[in-house]
Amino acid sequence: MTKIFKSVFYAVNGTLSVMIYFVNTVVLSIPLILFSFLKLIPNKHWRRAVSGVVDGIATLWISINNMNQAVFSRTQFKLQGDYRLAIDQWYLVISNHQSWVDILVLQRIFNRNIPFLKFFLKKNLIYVPFLGLAWWALDFPFMQRYSKAFIKQNPHLKGKDLETTRKACKKFEFKPVSIMNFVEGTRFEPHKAKKQDDYQHLLRPRSGGIAFVLNAMGERLTKLVNVTIYYPQGIPSYWDFVSGKVKTIVVDVQTIDIKSLLASGVYSSAYFTDDTHKQLFQDWINQLWKEKDEKLKQFALEHSQT
16 A cells, blocks of 8 residues: 555656646746847847846756755755855866766756856757757857768868867857766666776766867866766666655765866877877876776765665
């Protein structure tokens, strides 16, 4: 009987939560889309002002989602590490990626603590109905990536993707921003992990995305924010989270000073032209990921004993 009661409770709880997420998204998307059109006016001062309003709408959307989570999900967040962050600084945020819940977790802990999180998106996504316009209004950087094979066939486009990224990030010179990058490129799944022997709880990291951001914004960025997310009850689905089944989430935050990183020579703009520099930076990312994997092993050990 208790099991049936819990199943009904989770079903009702999750349904109400999803409905609130939906209503919140629909209601706030109206002014967001409206200001998206207003941003089409070709005046940089006007666009900058409208961008601030649009970011405010997105921040309000996350704040309401967070209140929804507090009422229906009731997940306990165990935060640890370096949270000395500010809303008026420039950050590059990286994290392990296990579930779509990761994004909700990152929005939950960073909302109003750092600038609104932005993701690099493929250029063709700007044509997605409504969402493309919203992402553009929110100043999500759109980038064009070319494969080595394509560059070989079109050598005149070599370096064009870097230049496109620099132009996309130029709007952030006078506007604090947090650029988010999931270094593994895809979500962790056990069958993917079996194909490698480097890590137990992670997939191999890719250095290209971080290198693009550092190349475009390195001198402006304040810190690299390295986030480790651990789910003691196992990797949850979106439904698990909204229905209230996820009792605890551990989030560890470590920061690395970008100026010190650049001064150390670990990263150089030569990353894109010299294999030695590229390998040096990839080795540094690999070491960062080994430390993250050890941290996840320690979390698993600690929670197995409680």
